[in-house]
Amino acid sequence: MELQSLQIIVLCVCLGSMFGQLFVPNKQVTHILFAIFCGSVAMSLAKNLSGNVIGPYQYLIGMAACITCNGYWLLSRTFFRPQHSISYQHILFAGAIAVLIMLNQGYLFASNSGLVNVANGNLGQHILRELTILLSSSILVLSFWEGCRGYRSADITEKLQRLLFLMTFGGAVAISKATQGIYANAPLSQEFATAAITLFVIINTQILTLWRGHTVQQQKGNSQPVNEVATVIAEKNLNAPNTSNVADETLLSKQVETLINEEALFLQPNLKISDIAQKLGVPEYRISNALRHHLAAKNFNQYINELRIRHAQTLLADTDKQKWTVLVVGLESGFASVGPFTRAFKSITGYTPNQYRQRVCQPKSA
Numbered sequence: 005m006e007l008q009s010l011q012i013i014v015l016c017v018c019l020g021s022m023f024g025q026l027f028v029p030n031k032q033v034t035h036i037l038f039a040i041f042c043g044s045v046a047m048s049l050a051k052n053l054s055g056n057v058i059g060p061y062q063y064l065i066g067m068a069a070c071i072t073c074n075g076y077w078l079l080s081r082t083f084f085r086p087q088h089s090i091s092y093q094h095i096l097f098a099g100a101i102a103v104l105i106m107l108n109q110g111y112l113f114a115s116n117s118g119l120v121n122v123a124n125g126n127l128g129q130h131i132l133r134e135l136t137i138l139l140s141s142s143i144l145v146l147s148f149w150e151g152c153r154g155y156r157s158a159d160i161t162e163k164l165q166r167l168l169f170l171m172t173f174g175g176a177v178a179i180s181k182a183t184q185g186i187y188a189n190a191p192l193s194q195e196f197a198t199a200a201i202t203l204f205v206i207i208n209t210q211i212l213t214l215w216r217g218h219t220v221q222q223q224k225g226n227s228q229p230v231n232e233v234a235t236v237i238a239e240k241n242l243n244a245p246n247t248s249n250v251a252d253e254t255l256l257s258k259q260v261e262t263l264i265n266e267e268a269l270f271l272q273p274n275l276k277i278s279d280i281a282q283k284l285g286v287p288e289y290r291i292s293n294a295l296r297h298h299l300a301a302k303n304f305n306q307y308i309n310e311l312r313i314r315h316a317q318t319l320l321a322d323t324d325k326q327k328w329t330v331l332v333v334g335l336e337s338g339f340a341s342v343g344p345f346t347r348a349f350k351s352i353t354g355y356t357p358n359q360y361r362q363r364v365c366q367p368k369s370a
Contacts, residue, residue, distance in 0.1 A: 007196045011049050014203045018046040021210050030221070033090065034082040038213050041079055044071040045202060052195070060116035063109045070105040074098035076173075077143045079209070080150040083169060083216055084162070086274055088340055101143065104136040147173060153335055157272040161219055165212060172208040176201050257298035259284055260291060270311040271338040277304040309348045312337045316349060320361040330357045 022042035025035045048069035055062040078098055081089045111129050113119075151170040155163060180201055187193035260280060264270050269280070281288045292304065301307035316337040319325050325333075334345030334357075349357050 007192055007199065008053065010196060010199045011053055014199050015046055015049040015053070017203060017206055018042045018049065021206055022046065032217065034079065034213055034216065037075060037079040037082060038209065040071055041075040042206065044069050044075055045206065048072065060113050063113035063116065066109040067106045070102040073140050073143050074101040077147045080147045080169065083212065084150055084154065084166065085340065086220070101136065101139045104132060104139065108132045108136055144177060154271065154273060157268050165215055168208060168212055172205055176205050253294055254298055256286065256290060257294035260294055261299060264311065270308045271315065273338055273340045275308060310352060312339065313349050313352045316357065317360065320357060321364045326365070333357060
């Protein structure tokens with residue numbers, strides 16, 4: 005197959021995936037980001053295909069191909085973070101990379117059009133290119149981290165989805181780096197390999213997008229009836245005497261404790277009481293009663309946070325993990341961001357994570 009034919013095929017697949025998101029019912033942020041990512045990749049392919057025809061104007065098309073690796077990072081966050089997956093800081097970071105790419109392509113257009121003196125602009129173009137490569141490399145690491153974090157606490161379906169993501173993303177990066185070395189003196193072969201890798205990524209990401217969307221909808225569908233029934237029952241029991249069998253409640257509390265601790269569910273971000281109720285097949289109010297009466301917890305969130313903080317204390321005291329930042333410790337302990345982690349840690353221990361680390365490590369270094 006010729007390079008141009010493969011690039012046209014990949015371009016068609018990108019456009020098909022992009023417009024296909026228009027027909028997805030109940031669109032989520034994931035579908036919007038995937039459409040933007042496909043559109044950006046399509047513009048990159050259009051730039052390569054039209055380069056010989058339109059000359060320097062190809063770089064104006066290339067300016068639209070500014071949401072590739074940064075867009076994929078945002079997309080990866082929406083895959084495995086059901087809540088608060090993207091904030092303005094993430095958008096600013098991804099936007100900064102997009103601006104650098106646009107500036108780099110704009111400079112190439114200006115230099116190839118004779119609008120700027122190439123000799124005088126080499127330093128600026130070099131800085132732009134190196135800064136873009138640096139930030140893009142950071143984005144690649146962050147994307148890979150999204151597939152790894154929370155893996156051991158995920159259920160079997162999510163583990164398979166994470167494996168597909170890691171295989172797709174890791175395989176694409178590894179093969180891309182390998183081909184750059186193997187075909188260092190064969191640019192056409194490099195472009196062919198890049199087009200093939202792009203096709204691989206688009207197809208697998210489309211599969212993962214559909215799969216994750218189906219899984220999320222299924223979980224919502226399964227949990228909704230349980231929540232509704234549990235709410236009604238809980239309201240009826242607010243002013244009613246407790247008639248539950250003590251032996252049954254004790255057994256349930258042991259089941260809750262075993263499930264959450266032995267399967268390390270407390271390390272799963274955004275864990276809800278409805279998740280535990282669904283796994284055990286009981287109403288939520290019974291879980292709440294078991295926590296209050298037998299596990300000495302005011303509520304579900306307090307119980308989970310205490311387990312997470314206990315796990316975080318172990319990580320902070322581990323001498324092999326002293327280089328881990330507070331953010332990494334918080335993420336590894338089941339918190340979605342550093343703010344809630346720091347507040348919960350200080351509320352329970354009386355210290356911030358950094359203060360606790362200094363306190364427990366000081367005797368060892370003395």
